[in-house]
Amino acid sequence: RSVSRKLLFGGSSFRCNRLASTLAFVETNKEGSIVPSSLNALNAARGFNNDLVVVILGSNASKAASKLKSSIKCENLKKILVSTDEQFDNYLPEKVGPLLVNLLKDKEFTHFVTASSAVGKNVLPRIGALLDLQPICDITKIVDSKTFVRPIYAGNVISTVECTQAQKLIGIRASAFDPIAEGSSDTAVIEDIATVEGDSSSLQIEWENANLTESERPELSSASKVVAGGRALKDKATFEKLLTPLADVLHAGIGATRAAVDSGFCDNSLQIGQTGRVVAPDLYIAIGISGAIQHLAGMKDSKVIVAINNDPDAPIFKVADFGLQGDIYEIVPELTKKLEKL
Ligand code: FAD
Secondary structure, eight states, X not given: OEEEEEEEETTEEEEEEEEOEEEEEEOBOTTSOXXXXXXXXXXXXXXXXXXXXXXXESTTHHHHHHHHHHHBOXXXXXXXXXXXXGGGGGGOHHHHHHHHHHHHTTOOOSEEEEESSHHHHXXXXXXXXXXXXXXXXXXXXXXXXTEEEEEETTTTEEEEXXXXXXXXXXXXXXXXXXXXXXXXXXXXXXXXXXXXXXXXXXXXXXXXXXXXXXXXXXXXXXXXXXXXXXXXXXXXXHHHHHHHHHHHHHTOEEEEOHHHHHTTSSOGGGBBSTTSBOOOOSEEEEESOOOOHHXXXXXXXXXXXXXXXXXXXXXXXXXXXXXXXXXXHHHHHHHHHHHHTO
16 A cells, blocks of 8 residues: 655655555563563554554563564564663653654654553553644554544444544554464564653653562453453452352453452452453353443453343343353352363
8 A cells, every 4th residue: 555745856746655654562571572462453553454663662672572573474564673771661651752753753654553551552642642643542443544443432332433644543452353373574674773862751750660460360351261250249258269260260361340349359450341451352251240331341342251140130141142140159169160070
């Protein structure tokens, strides 16, 4: 696909065709592994059929770039730009923003793609403001190079937006795209890029620390199975006693409603919904969850939804593929036992 640009040259003008190209922002975790949602973002970015350039930042960037090159199959991946400057660890937008703006400002790239992760949602508006461009977030479908689908009003309305800006800054909802295929991209070149000094705002901000909840469980946003509990779980001990064995036997991630989080049954990083995580696993088991719209906004795109609830009129049954009406304290232990025997 090509984009026409009018150039003035020696007093006369002529049109030159410039190939469209995409810059994709790839995140790593502190061990240098690619964050799973970035693999979904790469698949979305690949869909534009443009030349693709990836940018990876932070002390582990070189290691991550080599790993990426040898682990994904992407014919249009031309370059992986790398800066190992440790100021980019933790992806503070004040630090990362100026470098990305520098890459985007000469308009070589027609598209900038990131996952709508916590980092992506933090970085995208800042570069949008600095470049005077409107970012488009939480995209669930790419119709063509300028038309995108995204949910609004907590997923109650699906809007299709057309972006007429020369450069499109987009954040994709990872759960709506498959990860990029595995393989290798041997022809891609890894290239170091120079650090860009930030503006005064970047000098005023320093990373202090992160207080993360460590878990052996699959990461909620990328888990293929999720077992989620609601207010019916009564307290923290009951939440853990009922949900953990089922999640263990299914190798599932554990999620919760806001009611469960607010009641202190579990950490708020487990909240699924409008103000929590958005998940779309192959299997979602909703245990003692009524199915409020704010919760559905975070899970209704799951492939198979199983709901266990004693209220036959609970709204969760309207989105469930399989509904078990009954007491969670009887059904869940019985289900767990049966699964353990398989
Ligand atoms: P309830 O609605 O109380 O449902 C409990 C269910 O358990 C009931 O259906 C009941 O029949 C069933 N039950 C009880 N005992 C048993 C039993 N023994 N066996 C079987 N079933 C039983 N919520 C979210 O989840 N995520 C969000 O991100 C979110 N964001 C919000 C944002 C805003 C601005 C607002 C206003 C609300 C938000 N909420 C969110 C809250 C949401 O509206 C609901 O209050 C919440 O999802 C309800 O959680 P619940 O299903 O666990 O609790």
